[in-house]
Amino acid sequence: MGKNGLKVAVVGATGAVGNLMIKVLEERAFPVGSLKLLASARSVGKTLPFRGVQLPVEELVEDSFKDVQLALFSAGGSTSRKFAPVAARAGTVVIDNSNAWRMDAKVPLVVPEVNPEAALIHSGIIANPNCSTIQMVVALKPIYDAAGIRRIVVTTFQAVSGTGKRAIEELQNQVCDLMNGRQAVSQIYPRQIAFNCFPQIGPFLDNGFSEEEMKMVHETRKIFGDPRIRVCATTVRIPVIYGHSESVNIETEKPISAEEARRLLQAAPGVRVIDDLSKGGYPVPLDAAGQDETLVGRIRIDPSVENGLAMWVVADNIRKGAATNAVQIAEILLEKGRL
Numbered sequence: 001m002g003k004n005g006l007k008v009a010v011v012g013a014t015g016a017v018g019n020l021m022i023k024v025l026e027e028r029a030f031p032v033g034s035l036k037l038l039a040s041a042r043s044v045g046k047t048l049p050f051r052g053v054q055l056p057v058e059e060l061v062e063d064s065f066k067d068v069q070l071a072l073f074s075a076g077g078s079t080s081r082k083f084a085p086v087a088a089r090a091g092t093v094v095i096d097n098s099n100a101w102r103m104d105a106k107v108p109l110v111v112p113e114v115n116p117e118a119a120l121i122h123s124g125i126i127a128n129p130n131c132s133t134i135q136m137v138v139a140l141k142p143i144y145d146a147a148g149i150r151r152i153v154v155t156t157f158q159a160v161s162g163t164g165k166r167a168i169e170e171l172q173n174q175v176c177d178l179m180n181g182r183q184a185v186s187q188i189y190p191r192q193i194a195f196n197c198f199p200q201i202g203p204f205l206d207n208g209f210s211e212e213e214m215k216m217v218h219e220t221r222k223i224f225g226d227p228r229i230r231v232c233a234t235t236v237r238i239p240v241i242y243g244h245s246e247s248v249n250i251e252t253e254k255p256i257s258a259e260e261a262r263r264l265l266q267a268a269p270g271v272r273v274i275d276d277l278s279k280g281g282y283p284v285p286l287d288a289a290g291q292d293e294t295l296v297g298r299i300r301i302d303p304s305v306e307n308g309l310a311m312w313v314v315a316d317n318i319r320k321g322a323a324t325n326a327v328q329i330a331e332i333l334l335e336k337g338r339l
């Protein structure tokens with residue numbers, strides 16, 4: 001590994017997102033001098049590849065962060081609540097992918113295409129938003145800037161990889177069992193996911209919304225810095241492995257035509273418009289999987305309200321929705337000399 005780079009740690013390195021964080025650091029040629037792979041005790045003994053070298057997985061403990069300049073966390077909320085402050089006290093900058101710190105007033109919540117400047121004002125912890133929120137705000141940013149957004153109604157179609165490795169295995173095992181005449185077993189999810197879908201992501205709250213739905217409300221307002229945006233979300237799990245899709249309806253402050261929205265989106269960073277209906281041109285999860293752009297199609301006027309616009313937004317939930325967004329935040333810090 002390069003001698004002049006940074007000392008970087010990945011917490012939750014053996015998980016679905018952690019694994020990809022390692023790959024994205026490599027792909028984007030992030031200046032890693034040495035890489036420390038951290039996970040729970042049950043992963044000690046495993047090795048994972050980085051730049052052609054197998055690196056050992058170490059157990060995450062209180063003094064794991066000595067001399068570590070940057071730590072990317074994706075080991076779940078309780079691990080982040082416990083260890084992100086430990087790392088920050090050791091002088092490590094933490095970019096945390098869990099839900100633990102996102103709504104903390106002292107913690108910036110950053111999507112580089114939307115509010116990059118927020119990354120520079122932190123006290124050791126920077127939060128990566130929820131995957132469903134990230135791809136939606138990337139697609140809405142150019143429209144927000146041009147016409148303002150009053151209200152968003154969104155329905156998501158979410159892949160199982162967001163829940164982690166064991167959920168991917170649950171879908172695969174259920175399909176295999178059902179195709180072989182055996183019963184499907186659900187351990188991770190509340191209902192059968194194979195050949196099915198269900199409108200529940202995370203626990204339900206007293207207001208009748210799921211936790212994932214309320215994350216989209218609060219995080220969208222925080223990232224845009226606009227507490228007036230009204231958001232109503234319905235989040236649905238579908239039997240897809242990689243790539244979330246979203247049906248997004250918005251009401252803008254000023255009128256905007258579908259052509260103008262399409263033109264703005266075509267010029268927006270991180271966005272690719274696929275919107276040619278004559279050729280069946282619209283994005284699907286298989287287009288999004290394995291790449292970093294947020295794909296937008298089906299852009300059209302919603303005639304049921306004043307200043308209504310509807311669109312379809314698809315992205316790889318563990319790349320742009322998690323690992324890539326986290327590494328992009330680190331790149332902002334690096335560029336501004338903050339690492």
Ligand code: 25A
Pocket residue numbers: 011012013014015016017018038039040041042043044060074075076077078079098099162163164165166
């Ligand atoms: O809802 P949350 O809390 O926000 O959770 C979000 C993410 O956390 C993970 C899961 O991701 C999910 O996407 N997660 C949730 N519950 C978990 C649990 N009971 C859990 N992970 C482990 N146990 P994931 O499965 O893709 O991996 C997340 C990464 O986090 C590491 N990790 C978990 N707890 C940790 C920790 N690291 C440090 N300290 C802790 N306390 C985790 O490493 C992984 O890298 P690991 O060593 O625990 O898991 C390695 C593989 O083992 C399998 N596995 C998971 N749970 C169990 C298990 N094997 C046996 N028994 C289990 N209970 C997984 O397949 C994992 O890949």
Ligand code: L14
Pocket residue numbers: 097098099129130131158159160161162163164201202215
């Ligand atoms: O808040 O199960 O980052 O798909 C995103 C994915 C919570 C769980 C988060 C899933 C998560 C979720």
